[in-house]
Amino acid sequence: MTILAIETSCDETAVAILRGSERQSSSDLLASEVASQIAEHEKFGGVVPEVASRNHLAQLPRLLERAIASANVTINEIDAFAATSGPGLASSLLVGNSAAKGLAIGAGKPFLAINHLEGHLLSPFFGSKKIEPNIGLVVSGGHTLLVNVRGVGNYEILGRTLDDAAGEAFDKVAKLLGLGYPGGPEIEMRAQKGDAKKFDLPRSMLNSGDLNFSFSGLKTAVRYLLPKVVIPNEVEGSRAESFKVTYRDPSTDTGDDMLADLCASFQQAVIDVLREKSLRALQQTKSRRLTLSGGVSCNRALRENLRAACQKNGIDFPVADSWLCTDNAAMIAFAAMLRLENGIVSSLAEEIDPNLALA
Numbered sequence: 001m002t003i004l005a006i007e008t009s010c011d012e013t014a015v016a017i018l019r020g021s022e023r024q025s026s027s028d029l030l031a032s033e034v035a036s037q038i039a040e041h042e043k044f045g046g047v048v049p050e051v052a053s054r055n056h057l058a059q060l061p062r063l064l065e066r067a068i069a070s071a072n073v074t075i076n077e078i079d080a081f082a083a084t085s086g087p088g089l090a091s092s093l094l095v096g097n098s099a100a101k102g103l104a105i106g107a108g109k110p111f112l113a114i115n116h117l118e119g120h121l122l123s124p125f126f127g128s129k130k131i132e133p134n135i136g137l138v139v140s141g142g143h144t145l146l147v148n149v150r151g152v153g154n155y156e157i158l159g160r161t162l163d164d165a166a167g168e169a170f171d172k173v174a175k176l177l178g179l180g181y182p183g184g185p186e187i188e189m190r191a192q193k194g195d196a197k198k199f200d201l202p203r204s205m206l207n208s209g210d211l212n213f214s215f216s217g218l219k220t221a222v223r224y225l226l227p228k229v230v231i232p233n234e235v236e237g238s239r240a241e242s243f244k245v246t247y248r249d250p251s252t253d254t255g256d257d258m259l260a261d262l263c264a265s266f267q268q269a270v271i272d273v274l275r276e277k278s279l280r281a282l283q284q285t286k287s288r289r290l291t292l293s294g295g296v297s298c299n300r301a302l303r304e305n306l307r308a309a310c311q312k313n314g315i316d317f318p319v320a321d322s323w324l325c326t327d328n329a330a331m332i333a334f335a336a337m338l339r340l341e342n343g344i345v346s347s348l349a350e351e352i353d354p355n356l357a358l359a
């Protein structure tokens with residue numbers, strides 16, 4: 001079975017063609033094209049919905065042609081067409097969804113509406129037919145979820161963020177620090193040289209007794225710390241947050257060290273909360289497997305920290321390859337394949353839903 005999937009939920013336009021869910025050879029993922037719009041949104045410090053949807057519209061025909069050519073298939077050889085139907089930006093979701101529906105109608109083949117979070121959640125199993133029961137930690141720019149995964153389509157949300165998502169916290173703190181967008185890789189790069197113990201930042205809700213998260217207090221703590229360690233030397237534009245900063249330490253440190261220390265301390269605070277809540281979710285459900293997915297799971301310190309904790313506790317820890325962690329259409333094609341193999345297809349009347357729930 002061959003599936004063509006389109007992902008346009010946020011600022012990545014992506015098309016993938018996947019044959020079969022069991023990956024006997026690497027050629028089973030026949031094509032995976034991703035066009036990032038980072039350059040377009042960078043100057044705004046975040047995604048501008050109107051700009052994103054216009055770009056999807058401009059990019060998608062080219063990506064579809066390229067994917068079909070590199071997969072060396074014809075439209076008639078494709079058995080189903082899938083698209084992310086939510087959650088995400090309405091005007092962006094509409095572009096990919098309408099295209100996939102149009103292709104399905106034109107080719108007379110089924111359409112599958114896929115939940116973006118399900119794409120992330122199942123990505124650690126990419127290439128295998130069997131989804132082993134697990135506790136899934138999904139950490140992306142829009143979501144932070146702990147999910148009890150019993151099988152494909154059988155999910156129970158155990159905890160979620162009550163305010164900012166983990167990736168959103170990385171992006172907002174990077175912006176506060178005058179770093180580029182997306183903030184995750186910018187902070188991770190600097191954190192490598194920093195001292196994570198230098199600044200005592202809050203581990204919010206660590207002892208809340210539930211499995212929910214909160215990252216907005218951490219962002220605010222960084223904000224209040226800034227005047228003590230940095231001098232805003234240039235205010236750009238009208239947004240007070242987008243000042244360029246000079247880092248100083250009244251005593252010994254050089255400016256760069258301060259920035260690295262801030263990044264490392266912030267990153268460690270996020271990691272500590274994600275690790276402790278994940279371990280608690282495993283304990284509560286008596287699960288022996290943790291999976292990690294979503295854009296923030298590219299973060300090597302997070303992966304290593306969770307891997308070490310899992311190893312210590314005898315927990316299996318499958319993680320998606322880095323290229324599958326940030327938004328892509330291969331994970332959407334994989335989720336669609338698992339559904340199709342279980343006889344599940346969607347109605348063409350199914351609408352996009354910016355707030356689509358996972359469970």
Ligand code: KG4
Pocket residue numbers: 010139140141142143166167168170171182183184185188294295296297298299300325326327
């Ligand atoms: O999954 P994703 O591509 O898009 C959403 O579904 O939101 O995740 C994007 C998020 C951004 O917030 C970005 O800053 C974060 O993932 N991210 C990282 C890293 N790479 C991307 N966060 C921390 N460390 C990274 N290396």
Ligand code: ZN
Pocket residue numbers: 116120140141294295326327
């Ligand atoms: Zn995502």
